[in-house]
Amino acid sequence: MNLSNLGDRICILGPSNSGKSTLADAIARKRGLTPIHLDLLFHLPNTDWVQRPRDEFIALHDAAIAGERWVMxxxxxxxxxxxxxxxxxxxxxxxxxxxxxxxYFRRTLFERERRGGLEGGRDSVKWDMIHHIAVATPKNRERYRTMFERIDLPKLQLSSVRAIKECFREWELAR
Known part of the structure; x- marks a missing residue:
């Protein structure tokens, strides 16, 4: 699929630590779109990933999607x-x-900064996150696949790290 086929408002879904933010930033640079990282809207800056109040997050989200050119x-x-x-x-x-x-372990143990990282925060190994990736994510995976199949939009599924890397090459995206 050609990157331009996805239009000017692209959603990237996937499990935690799958490369969503890195891909979003690369697409944003290539296409001149605004990158929107939902983790940054959902959590308060300068905290250890403390959640915003739900209504505040929804308001920030809805304001972000009102734009004409974004990758989220x-x-x-x-x-x-x-x-x-x-x-x-x-x-x-x-x-x-x-x-x-x-x-996740590579990010938390070896990377100082990351795309989509929380302002004023630093990732660290957390049992809750390990549990989320190992237990909750596999349960959500089928739900996201089903939802993905039902959505009537131009779409692309990348089912391995190799497929993501190939997509970067094919679309000539810079990390």
Whole structure:
């Protein structure tokens, strides 16, 4: 699929630590779109990933999707209906649980800064996050696949780290 086929409002879904933010930033640079990282809207800056009040998050989300040119990464199902209504294209990253865990440990142990990272915060290994990736994410995976199949938008599913890397090459995206 050609990147331009996804339009000017692209949603990127997938498990935690699958590369959504990295892909969103690369697409944003290539296409001149505004990158929107839902983790940054959902959590308060300068905290250790403390959640915003739900109404505040939804208001920030809805203001972000009102724009005409964006690429948004993150799941947050509470806002999916209105996000998909505005979207022109969808990418689902569907990498394995083991790959997500490996990326999580690499990120928290070795990376100082990361795309989509929380302002004033630093990632650290957290049992809750390991549990989320290892237990909750596999349960959500089928739900996201089913939802992805039902959405009537131009869409692309990338089901491995290799497929994501190939997509970067094919679309000539810079990390």
């Amino acid at each position: 990464d993150g799941n947050y199902s509470v806002c999916m209906p209105q996000r998909f209504q505005r979207a022109t294209g969808l990418i689902l990253l569907d990498i394995s649980t083991s790959a997500s865990l490996l990326r």
